[in-house]
Amino acid sequence: MSFALPIRVYWEDTDAGGIVFYANYLKFMERARTEWLRSMGIAQQRLREETGGIFVVSETQLKYHRPARLDDELLVTAELRQIGSASLIIAQRVLSKSEQCADAGTADNAVLLCEGTIRIGWVQADTLRPARIPRQVSGTLERHAGSMSQPFKP
DSSP, rough: OOOOEEEEOGGGBBBBSBBTTTTTHHHHHHHHHHHHHHTTOOHHHHHHHHHHHEEEEEEEEEOOSSSSBBTEEEEEEEEEEEOOOSSEEEEEEEHHHHHHHHOOOOOTTTEEEEEEEEEEEEEEETTTTTTOOOHHHHHHHHHHGGGGOOOOOO
């Protein structure tokens, strides 16, 4: 399993019918990517201050399978698929924890709700022009690539 962040669905995440609004899956994925990076010691605000660069989303591809509903417990995963000189491709899934799931921290019996890939590019914050991902970031990602099969434990 990839890095996984537990998230609960609140009223603010849903439409009038109590179903998660489709765009909120992207918000859940953003939170998981941020926590995934943080779990490796990559703090985005500090990185901006030290390097003048930031990650920005440049491409998304999502497929919705089933809806999440008010009060559902979700697991949102992040897994590095590709690292380039100026961008990363991250595979992400939003899973609903199954009632039969014995270990609430795993996705073994979870139901797939949404999946996709997100490309984030590295840019200079002041100009938004693409730049090379700083070596400390790419090196950290490469070192942790083999450990991405470990579940996240909050």
